[in-house]
Amino acid sequence: MTNNTTRQAGLGNARPAARRSNPASWARSLLDASDANLARVLLAPAFLLLLLIVVYPVCRLFWTSLLDLRLSSGMPARFAGIDNYTSVFTDPEFWTALTNTLLITLITVPAALLVGLALALIANLPFRVRWPVRLSLLIPWAMPLAFVGMIGGWFFQSDYGVVNDLLRHFRSTRIIWFNSGWLSFIAICLTITWKTCSFVALVLLAGLQTIPQELYEAASVDGAGPLRRFCFVTLPLLRPAIAVAAIFRMITSLQTFDIPLTMTRGGPGTSTVTLAMYIHQNTVDFLDLGYGAALAVVLFFISMGVTTLYLRQVRTEL
Amino acid sequence: MKPLSPTALRRIAALAVIINGLFPLFWIFLTSLKTEAELTRVPITWFPHAPTLANYLRAFHDQPLALYLFNSLAVALLSTALTLFIATLAAYALARLNIGYRDLALAAIIAVSTFPLVTLLVPLFQTMRALGLLNSYGALVLPYTVLSLPVCTLVLVSFFQTIPLDLENAAMIDGCSRVGALLRIVVPLSAPGVFTAGLLAFVNSWDEFLLALSFNSATRWRTLPVGIMLYQGEFAFPWPEISAALVVGIVPVAVLIVLFQQRVISGLTAGGVKG
């Protein structure tokens, strides 16, 4: 980006070192200090909070994953090395959960991006009264996640659900969504996409606002129609926002928990269990803390891997 | 057939968005006016045959719904404020300052969010207990801030980067410090970004269920999603009453959205940026 050259043009380092003896100016001099010191001050609160809330518990989690710690056995913790990890990779339920999680990510991330983009573009159109469209954009985001799952489960219920009621007009036998792994999966993905596309729309809408109007005007003067304006003005300038939305959609998608839990409880059988659900089940239901921790660490590395790959692609955007 | 005019197309598109976004809420609202008996009819009814407000009365009577709303609001506002504060500082550092470890810091912040809070439930509970924060706003504000920090920081970083450097340079030549430039130039110009980040943080916090269930279990500190879950019986699931509670829960957020959507989406039209 162009920032570096302008910065190095002398301003960043040309500040007098004002070291007077009173605290106010010490504070001021702290803020006036070089980039490095200022950066440390500005980033400190974030990293302190992360250290307390995430890093410390995560370190405990890494340690626990190396232990054989099943609270229901009544036995004390025993060091087990990588035993938990070998169990993880030989556990068929883990592979089912992993497959489900990856499938959900592969389906709902692009879906949410596409739908979110469409919603953002529509919300950006000039309407006389703007708030109804914008409210509709954001309401899905405002509904608590656990209830979206319950409502989704109810909507797809075979006897009392709205979906079957609407389909009633088109086919005579009703579909029992939750009897089939595939149909349950589709229902879950639809619900997740519905819920998350407003997050994407919000981020993209903010991004759309940063595109100067003059560019569109210049393009139409040059004879570009709406489609070309979209492809050559909107999309390129929207790439940073798309990148932000995509990364976080991807990360949260790998952690999908509430919606499948409340919609299908992982059924039929265990065909819609996600990795986060399996971790929670092992830790809080089965009290197998060692195994649950190992699963969490595996999820962490998978998320890291996916995110790193994607970041590599879009590092120029950020 | 004549092709549809742009206005008509716009209206249809708007209608599609409105139906998509509001239909479930509309359905929940209709359900909140029905009786339980009506819900077992097949085929289902859409509009209540004998609309009643009894569910709302019952919802407020069976549980202190207003208290839960207040708690959720307090926790959400506090964590939003804290998130915005910390994220703004961090985003400025990452967007503007010339530091070698910039990419690493950004990656670290994103990496932190790859650990689902769900998996940290037990160690976090122990941490909160050790800090004596259980059953207080603090027990939730801190984790919720962490929850929203990565996405808010990233949103703000990408917004700050769209502000041309000239403005800050001009201010600093006039004697303003870097942080002053941050507060007086960058933040106001990034208002849409700030409001977006704020809305994201608010809704993340409003949404959250699992930590709220475990950390703030006392009735006095309970938040709305947990409270609504309690309308369930051991076996019973009173949809009409829960629907009423849900409607009550969404209304404040909807009001906030309508009030702030203009700020979130104000364009960078006149002034300030012309070179």
Add this chain to the structure above:
Amino acid sequence: MTRILRPLLVLAALLVPPAAQAETTLNVYISSALRPEVMRQAFDQFEKANPGIKVVPQLGGATSDLQAQYLNTVLSAKDSSLDVLMLDIIRPAQFAATGWTLPLNKDVGNPTAFLKQYLPAYADADTVDGKLVVLPAFADAMFLYYRKDLLDKYHLPVPTTWSQLASEAKTIQAGENDAQLQGLSFQGAPIEGTVCTFLLPYWSMGKNLVHNGHLTFDHAAAVKSFDLWLGLMKQGVAPRNAAEIVTDQTRKDFEAGKAVFAVEWAYGWSLFQSADSAVKGKVAVTDLPAVDGGKPVTCIGGWQWGVSAFSKHPAESVKLVKFLSSVPVSTLLAEKASLLPVFPPLYHDAALDQAMPWLPQALPVVEQAKSRPVTPYYNDVSNVIRTQTNAVLAGSETPEQAADQMEARLRRVLR
């Protein structure tokens, strides 16, 4: 040594006047769904008899699973914020193994003799490895509810086997000519109740799943159990979407008059007889049918009181638990909250006749109820059984496949 020490300490505490009249607060964890306002009356009685102790209820999650998860989180952190816990009958084994409840053996004299006053199933479930870990609060079991008006109309006797139930249901469904009338409603969603769905026929064949913490899996019986339910669905007696049905859905459907028979817990009775019910006055209750050639058996439910091992006031907590598990409180719960008593004599108590007229019919059912597998790993076991049963009912696995998988998974859990 501890036998003498405890009473001595108590005596000493009684003799030494307390320096400050500090009030002891006992936090009791109960479900928000189990009539906390009636529990409050019991607590008030205790407070009156024990000045200086205040009882504060902490209302917990709405379902057994949510409560268990909350308690698991809190107690694995060894938190002392709760003194007395109300536990579902399936939990004591786990709580004993993890050491989260105080054994009550010394506090009841001779445990075996003490437990004789309760229903037999609770004596079994509440003692784990010789330790008495909880005392019964109230009872519950699965019943067969039926529409006596319809059975009378078609001159049919009360069925005693599943095949008899199936043929009677089909007769009634054909006669009533109502497309929405189910023959039998039962639970098949991946919930706790579905564990009972699997176990009912299995037990009826005389088989046990877990004995002394070890797996005693009978593959053929498991397949037959699955086949029973699938058969009912194939014959049109049970609905095709049985895999979606949760406990309250059965209740709602039966209450709306949409089912001839229903497998349901005790809570359904008072709702079926309520003013809004479409089947008021037309319902009767009996024990669940047996498989052909098997014996009738039902699943025990109910809740228990335990003392948290991390409580700062163990003596007072034990006192409260013993009070709550006594005849007066059981009578109160039956009268005011329609919760089944845990003392057999109360089922014939004239005073309860008004509030719960069906108690005499309920007693034989509750007396022959069996406990679900008693093992510290019950949550694991429950998950295996419920998900496999759900898969079979949804049609995504055959009974053979499901039985194979169930065996494999249970072996891993109960290793």
